[in-house]
Amino acid sequence: MQFLSYLARGISLGSVYALIALGYTMVYGIAKMLNFAHGDVIMVGGYVVFFTFCKGGIHPVLAIIIAMGACTLLGITIERVAYRPLRGASSLSVLITAIGVSYFLQNGAMLLWKSDPKSFTSVVKLKPLVLFGGQLQISAESIVTILVSVVIMIVLIWFVQYTKPGHAMQAVSEDRGAAQLMGINVNGIISMTFAIGSALAAVAGALLLSSYPTLIPTTGAMPGIKAFVAAVFGGIGSIPGAFLGGILLGIIENLSKAYISTQLSDAVVFLVLIVVLLVKPTGLLGRKTTVKV
Amino acid sequence: MRKMMCVALTGAVTAGLAMSSMAAEVIKIGGIGPTTGPAAIYGSNVQNAMEIAVEEVNAEGGDIQFELQFEDDQHDPETSVNAYNSLKDWGMQILGGTVTTNPCIAVGSEAVSDNMFMLTPSASSQDVISIGDNVFQVCFTDPNQGRASADYISEMELGSKIGIIYNSSDAYSTGILNTFLAEAQEKNLEVVANEAFTDDNSTDLTTQVQACKDAGADLIFLPIYYTPASQILKAANDMGYETKFFGVDGMDGILSVEGFDTSLAEGVMLLTPFVATSTDDLTVAFVKAYQDKTGDIPNQFAADAYDVVKVLYKACTEAGVTADMSASDICEALKAVITSDGFSYDGLTGESMTWDASGAVSKDPRGMVIQDGVYQPMD
Secondary structure, eight states, X not given: OHHHHHHHHHHHHHHHHHHHHHHHHHHHHHHOSOOTTHHHHHXXXXXXXXXXXXXXXXXXXXXXXXXXXXXXXXXXXXXXXXIGGGTTSOHHHHHHHHHHHHHHHHHHXXXXXXXXXXXXXXXXXXXXXXXXXXXXEEOHHHHHHHHHHHHHHHHHHHHHHHSHHHHHHHHHHHXXXXXXXXXXXXXXXXXXXXXXHHHHHXXXXXXXXXXXXXXXXXXXXXXXXXXXXXXXXXXXXXXXXXXXXXXXXXXXXXXXXXXXXXXXXXXXXXXXXXXXXXXXXXXXXOOOOOOOO | OHHHHHHHHHHHHHHHHHHHHHHTOEEEEEEXXXXXXXXXXXXXXXXXXXXXXXXXXXXXXXXXXXXXXXXEOTTOHHHHHHHHHHHHHHTOOEEOOOSSHHHHHHHHHHHHHHTOEEEESSOOOHHHHTSOTTEEESSOOHHHHHHHHHHHHHHTTOOSEEEEEEETTOHHHHHHHHHHHHHHHHTTOEEEEEEEEOSTTOSOOHHHHHHHHHTTOSEEEEOSOHHHHHHHHHHHHHTTOOOEEEXXXXXXXXXXXXXXXXXXXXTOEEEOSOOTTOOSHHHHHXXXXXXXXXXXXXXXXXXXXXXXXXXXXXXXHHHTOOXXXXXHHHHHHHHHHHTSTTOOEEETTEEEEXXXXXXXXXXXXXXXXXXXXXXXXXX
């Protein structure tokens, strides 16, 4: 029973990672860049929900929609201002810029909202699920987070595979130059990817903070890094991979906290990543690409 | 006539010089603490209280006048050392800081080589005072907090199975933990769970709470700051786990977290040397001054900081410190006075506080409990 309870918490944490990792993997798959500022967009989404819902008292769904709008705007702006001018530059320059954007957002949030912690009220107002006569309790936040991440994953897969913009995304991902020659607006597609990724970040922020309520300007940083690990773990660029990686990472982290050491849980998580990458360098569901030389 | 003018002018100029040097006869006190960041409540309380105390000292109009400059360090050691350096550029002669432990250790090692006198209101680790003989504390040393907590729990029979959740990446937390464990063994308190977290994996603390629950702990000892403590209170509430919580001075501040449901903190106990609801004259006057200035109720850190300035004032007076002395000379003079037998101070955070050469203060702790959203004395 204890094991089930730890497992349930692991899946709950994992589904938050999965939600964040979906945003990471989308942007990587299409724009071929690691958007390290993704975790901080989550934090901004969290603050928007905090001020509209927790403080402003408007309906949680409406608050999340406002946050999605704000984050979408933020994501497109970041892409337009910071990343687009570097489209032809080396990936290292883009990576460093992404880290810069991340710091900019954290410190901007510190200026705007001060850095004393805020305690987040859960957006989910349901009773926890009680099983086995109270021995196993799963919070409503966990269930909602899992459902939301499954739904979002399915919608994303459908979008990429069966819609016209989705096909355009695949084309950009495969060969940017050829896609442009075929008349696809590459910049537009990349902007759209950032918009989707950032909107997901707002949802992830609201759900992350509903389960783990401390909101500070660095709230998004560590979950962001973990979700990046999850995306790599599952095979970066792959949508089901990000989901699977996130869930597994959450489970590994929580079980190692429970049975190995609460202090070494991060070490275990990263060790698993190293092992997976040694055995299967493209991640669990990553596509193997052969490069002819 | 011309000569007379000259003499008069020279006289005026000399007088002017004397005047300006008179006006500069202030001792420059520096303060460092987090006024933003995860521990912001501590730093802002300390800053406000130091300002109040300095105004009071200057209003007395004695030979000793203070000037205070306070810098933010965001509870970050590197930022803290930068703040220390900019205060030195400003001409700081005595440091009334820093507020939190890890930054204080970083700043302390700089201050030792400068021989700068340091009196910290609230950095409570043993490591802080063991840096050098120039560092003194107004608050209890962590070992004392851990020991006192274990004594208190066993004396008042608050719990029979103790769970602990602490931050293994924080010197403050581990310092208290170690002496608590030692004393708990001495007093035959049964520790059934001892769970750690680090700054990096503190997003999810439910596993640690679950472990305490599974071990059947009826009291959880929290030698940590209030931000993770608020997460732990919520997690315990969410899993329907009813237990007692016992914190130390870092718990002070939990009632002021924005958006936090304070009913979760109902019944939480903590050891702290100051409560704003006390009725003695000194506390009443201080709380009123603080409320007039900020509109808030001061916490224990504010009281510690008020005492810092007043202790410095008393020590400077007795040591005959003057504004033209160098920081190092002042340090030597203050060290000699503050550790001398006759020196004792009655403050907000304790009566007849005395110091020994180690830098640790001796005074008695008091137990508090949160009832109806305010701190009440436990006995």
